[in-house]
Amino acid sequence: MQLYERLLAIAEEQSVYVYEKPMSRRNKGLYADQVIWINKNLNTKQEKACILSEELGHYFTSSGNILDQSSISNRKQEYRARAWGYEQLIPLHRFVEAWQQDIEGRHAIAEYLEVTEDFLQHTIDHYQRKFGLYATYENYLIYFEPLNIIKM
Structure with missing residues (x-):
């Protein structure tokens, strides 16, 4: 669906x-x-x-x-x-899922997440205001600017 x-x-x-x-x-x-x-x-x-x-x-x-x-x-x-x-459309774990699928670039990530690039950027901005430069999800660091995932 x-x-x-x-x-x-x-x-x-x-x-x-x-x-x-x-x-x-x-x-x-x-x-x-x-x-x-x-x-x-x-x-x-x-x-x-x-x-x-x-x-x-x-x-x-x-x-x-x-x-x-x-x-x-x-x-x-x-x-x-x-x-x-x-947060409903792009919870933190969805960034990790895209990274695990080797999806790179904002256009490809937005397409994978089924959102517009503009919405993806607003979501990244939201998380950056909420968490700062990065957030952790399980054993991953999610950097927001530039968007990057690092496995710890």
């Missing part, structure tokens, strides 16, 4: 309804009242998966109307939803 379909299954388990509908280019996805709308005009399943992960993040982490991003509280909720998506 591909990533997008796995996320749709999570939504269904939570009784969150997901609809694809044409939206303006600037809107890629929206969440409100247990309904997620994904822009039908997105180019790839990978991009749809990345957007769906963030919208599911809103379901799991946000409350109220947070459309007004001038509010610090709303911006924090927006980041929490994105962080949920980053």
